[in-house]
Amino acid sequence: MYNVPALPAAAHGVTAVQFLATEAGSRWLGDLAEAFPHTRYWRDRSDCWSLKSLNALAARIIDAHYDGDAIEDAMEAEFPPAEFWTTWYHEVSGPLREGLAEAQQCSDLDDALDLIREGWEEAASTRDDSSVADLFASHDxxxxxxxxxxxxxxxxxxxxxxxxxxxxxxxxxxxxxxxxxxxxxxxxxxxxxxxxxxxxxxxxxxxxxxxxxxxxxxxxxxxxxxxxxxxxxxxxxxxxxxxxxxxxxxxxxxxxxxxxxxxxxxxxxxxxxxxxxxxxxxxxxxxxxxxxxxxxxxxxxxxxxxxxxxxxxxxxxx
Known part of the structure; x- marks a missing residue:
């Protein structure tokens, strides 16, 4: 984790678009998502929700129960998930830019990073099984x-x-x-x-x-x-x-x-x-x-x- 996976041989001599469209490119994006996972719902040990915010959440849950709406959607409206860009810019883009620059694989590094980001988000999303319910325990x-x-x-x-x-x-x-x-x-x-x-x-x-x-x-x-x-x-x-x-x-x-x-x-x-x-x-x-x-x-x-x-x-x- 937190090490950029090495580019396979299939990445040499082709553009980022061509490489990412291959099966090898798809596997590499999966490896990148494994190395730099994104968790939409993560609670730090220091997180403490106020009674006011939990009451507001409870109101949404009760309304969803009565209206027949999805409880998780109602909870997400009060506690939105972490955005992908936060993980990308704070954890992924720096090491990835450095690794690609050293490999001298991309003539236009910024365009390549934009393409990789799209693929990484999709791969990271499929691997993230966190839920908004993970934020709350019996003491909340x-x-x-x-x-x-x-x-x-x-x-x-x-x-x-x-x-x-x-x-x-x-x-x-x-x-x-x-x-x-x-x-x-x-x-x-x-x-x-x-x-x-x-x-x-x-x-x-x-x-x-x-x-x-x-x-x-x-x-x-x-x-x-x-x-x-x-x-x-x-x-x-x-x-x-x-x-x-x-x-x-x-x-x-x-x-x-x-x-x-x-x-x-x-x-x-x-x-x-x-x-x-x-x-x-x-x-x-x-x-x-x-x-x-x-x-x-x-x-x-x-x-x-x-x-x-x-x-x-x-x-x-x-």
């Missing part, structure tokens, strides 16, 4: 949320208060609240009793909607979440800080299990966040809502609250 984590809502858009999903402050007893009784409560493990009747909410439904509630699981937060924690939402409009979500490889490997059209997670109230418009630990592992299904990352939000939970993210480390899987 992003903020992952799952919002409990039947609406696609965040501003259509908000739960609101009748008062200019959050209060469980003053929440608007509507389908957004009913839907989220069912995923948290509560019926509307149970919520009315524990919150002493006497407000009439803003519109007719979904008939026959049952709770989807046993409660994942205790009644007093549910009231705490609402009363500490710090906003008159918010949504309920699950929250965890998960490895990028876990997110890449998910199938969002199947149930997803969060081994450890937190239930939170989040105002995605004004930037408020409050959480409590969920009871045990939680498995969600696609009909319950939608995943998003901190990269989908103007302010991620960590950005809002300066969270100590290792506390929220968790794993997710199908």
């Amino acid at each position: 984590r992003c903020e992952l949320l799952f919002r409990f809502t039947c609406e696609r858009w965040l501003d259509d999903s908000l739960i609101t208060s009748h008062r200019p402050w959050p209060d469980a007893g003053e929440l608007v009784i509507d389908r957004n609240l009913q839907f989220a409560l069912a995923s948290l493990g509560y019926t509307m009747t149970q919520f009315r009793q524990l919150a002493r909410n006497r407000h009439a439904a803003w519109r007719r509630l979904a008939p026959g909607l049952r709770r989807r699981r046993a409660p994942i937060v205790a009644p007093e924690q549910l009231v705490e979440l609402i009363d500490n939402a710090c906003s008159t409009s918010f949504l309920f979500c699950l929250y965890a800080v998960v490895p990028i490889p876990d997110l890449v490997g998910l199938d969002l059209n199947r149930p997803v299990t969060c081994e450890t997670c937190w239930v939170a109230t989040l105002d995605p418009i004004n930037g408020t966040f409050h959480d409590v630990a969920a009871v045990g592992a939680v498995t969600v299904v696609p009909s319950e809502g939608r995943f998003l990352s901190g990269g989908h939000l103007r302010w991620s939970p960590e950005n809002i609250c300066c969270l100590h993210t290792p506390h929220y480390h968790a794993r997710v899987h199908n």
